[in-house]
Amino acid sequence: MRPPVRLLGPPLDATVEIHADMAVFPGDPSPRLVRTASFERGDPLLMSELHLGCHVGTHVDAPGHFVAGGSLMGEFSPEMLSGRVVVLDCTSAERAVQPGDLPLAALGHGDHVVLRTANTLRRGDKDGLVHVTVDAIHQLISTGITVLGFDSYSLDAPEDHELPAHRSAALSGIPVVVMLDLRLVQPGEYFWAVAPLRLRNAEAAPARVLFFPAQFA
Numbered sequence: 001m002r003p004p005v006r007l008l009g010p011p012l013d014a015t016v017e018i019h020a021d022m023a024v025f026p027g028d029p030s031p032r033l034v035r036t037a038s039f040e041r042g043d044p045l046l047m048s049e050l051h052l053g054c055h056v057g058t059h060v061d062a063p064g065h066f067v068a069g070g071s072l073m074g075e076f077s078p079e080m081l082s083g084r085v086v087v088l089d090c091t092s093a094e095r096a097v098q099p100g101d102l103p104l105a106a107l108g109h110g111d112h113v114v115l116r117t118a119n120t121l122r123r124g125d126k127d128g129l130v131h132v133t134v135d136a137i138h139q140l141i142s143t144g145i146t147v148l149g150f151d152s153y154s155l156d157a158p159e160d161h162e163l164p165a166h167r168s169a170a171l172s173g174i175p176v177v178v179m180l181d182l183r184l185v186q187p188g189e190y191f192w193a194v195a196p197l198r199l200r201n202a203e204a205a206p207a208r209v210l211f212f213p214a215q216f217a
């Protein structure tokens with residue numbers, strides 16, 4: 001049974017806007033919104049068709065994205081993805097979040113955790129992205145976290161094609177919410193609503209992610 005929660009204010013939107021010119025993970029398709037009907041053309045409606053990859057912008061990566069036989073998106077109910085979340089201040093980590101950068105005292109078993117790093121402060125700067133070490137991931141797993149959030153496209157360094165941090169989280173069954181825009185979200189405790197598109201058989205899905213200032217009983 002979850003503790004009761006009181007929302008204290010309007011939501012802070014941590015979702016990246018989806019548009020044709022946005023940054024995507026290297027090799028992923030750019031999103032396209034194609035007008036299929038318009039008033040200018042004499043159509044009675046404005047209509048569009050959306051083309052996008054599952055990993056566009058703010059999205060949830062299910063364990064099945066990284067390990068064969070891992071859970072896909074359909075196995076994560078809204079109740080599993082939304083709830084109390086602790087946003088940790090990891091902005092002092094230079095290149096990589098290490099175990100020593102994690103203020104673990106704030107965490108409890110079953111928590112959702114978001115790492116707010118220098119990626120948030122340097123938004124738009126593709127060079128020098130902060131990543132997360134495997135040791136830091138193991139530390140988080142050992143505290144019993146169930147969902148992890150991060151403020152760039154990957155927990156791993158761009159040059160590390162083995163994806164050790166993502167694989168470690170996936171092997172523990174932890175879904176990861178990536179590409180969070182945390183500029184408005186200061187470290188602390190929130191209720192967050194993570195609402196991925198309900199896609200059948202998908203290993204990932206774009207999501208709207210809202211943080212609500214909240215008080216927990």
Ligand SMILES: [Zn+2]
Nearest residue numbers: 055059061204
């Ligand atoms: Zn992804």
